[in-house]
Amino acid sequence: MFSLASNRSEKFTHLFQQHTEVICQVANKLESIIQNSSVSAEDNEAMNHLEHKADDITIQIIERLNSTFITPFDREDIYALAQVLDDIVDFAQGTVERMLLYRTGKPSSGAQELVRLVCMAAAQISTAFSGLNNVHAKKALMLAATEEIYRLEVVGDKVYRQEVARLFEYEKDPIEIIKWKEILEHIETILDHCEKVADLLKGVVYKYD
Numbered sequence: 709m710f711s712l713a714s715n716r717s718e719k720f721t722h723l724f725q726q727h728t729e730v731i732c733q734v735a736n737k738l739e740s741i742i743q744n745s746s747v748s749a750e751d752n753e754a755m756n757h758l759e760h761k762a763d764d765i766t767i768q769i770i771e772r773l774n775s776t777f778i779t780p781f782d783r784e785d786i787y788a789l790a791q792v793l794d795d796i797v798d799f800a801q802g803t804v805e806r807m808l809l810y811r812t813g814k815p816s817s818g819a820q821e822l823v824r825l826v827c828m829a830a831a832q833i834s835t836a837f838s839g840l841n842n843v844h845a846k847k848a849l850m851l852a853a854t855e856e857i858y859r860l861e862v863v864g865d866k867v868y869r870q871e872v873a874r875l876f877e878y879e880k881d882p883i884e885i886i887k888w889k890e891i892l893e894h895i896e897t898i899l900d901h902c903e904k905v906a907d908l909l910k911g912v913v914y915k916y917d
Contacts, residue, residue, distance in 0.1 A: 720780055721841050723769050727793045728834040730762045734800045735823075735830035742823045745814040747807040755801045762797035766790045781912055789908050793833075796901045800826070803894040810887045818871030819888070822895045825864045829902040832856045836909050843916050850913050854906035861906075864899040868892055 737755060741747050769790040773783055780786075806812075836853035839846030871892055879885050 719772055720769070720786065723765055723772070724789070724793075724837050724840060727762065727765045727769075727790070728830075728837045730758055730765065731793060731796055732827075732830045732834055734758050734762075734797050735827040738800050738803060739823045739827050741804060741807070742815050742820050747804055747812075749808065752804055752808045755804045759797050759801040762794050766794040781916055785908060785912055785915075789905065792901050792904045792908065796830075796898055796905070799894050799898045799901065803891055803898070806887075806891050806894065810891075812887055812891065813884075816871060816874070816888075818867055818874060819892060819895065821867050822864055822871070822892065822899075825860050825867065826895060826898050826902070829857050829860045829864075829899060832860070833902060833905055836906070840912075843913055847913055850909060854910045854913075857902050857906040861899045861903040864896060868896040 734755065737751070737758070741751050769786065773779065773786055773790075832853040836850045836857075839850040839853075843850065872889060875885050875888055875892075879888070
């Protein structure tokens with residue numbers, strides 16, 4: 709039976725929970741910006757603050773990993789999870805930064821839908837990580853969350869392709885096509901990283917159940 713209940717392991721659990729909280733905050737902030745159809749310097753600064761916070765948590769996880777002789781599960785899995793969680797935040801921050809720098813106009817309904825899927829995936833990541841304190845007892849919960857993340861990523865791929873096709877068909881300004889295609893790619897990449905988190909967590913469940 710795998711559990712993170714020991715004192716040695718509680719710090720890892722706490723840090724991962726902090727990381728998922730930041731991811732949910734970042735996703736919600738991104739959705740707010742997209743739904744409001746505009747981005748301000750204050751929005752960008754708020755995302756930068758969250759990105760720095762995520763970096764700090766990642767550093768703490770890696771430092772603890774390097775100073776802990778016996779880890780709650782494989783070092784490679786801990787390191788990979790920390791890095792992919794950080795990547796999610798980086799791409800969300802990069803999305804907002806590009807919207808500000810490129811002075812994009814009103815986001816399309818497709819872009820808004822993609823971000824809505826990101827928020828849903830972030831919530832499922834948080835749910836899945838809540839089971840790390842006792843994988844045996846919470847196996848079903850964790851696997852259900854990973855399966856939902858997979859489903860959301862598949863839906864996101866479809867929305868992304870449809871939205872890029874719409875851009876090329878209806879947008880007459882080539883500069884706007886370039887701007888929004890890059891932003892859409894960033895959002896879709898967030899969902900790809902959510903899928904990577906699901907893969908890693910699923911592996912942890914089956915290794916240590």
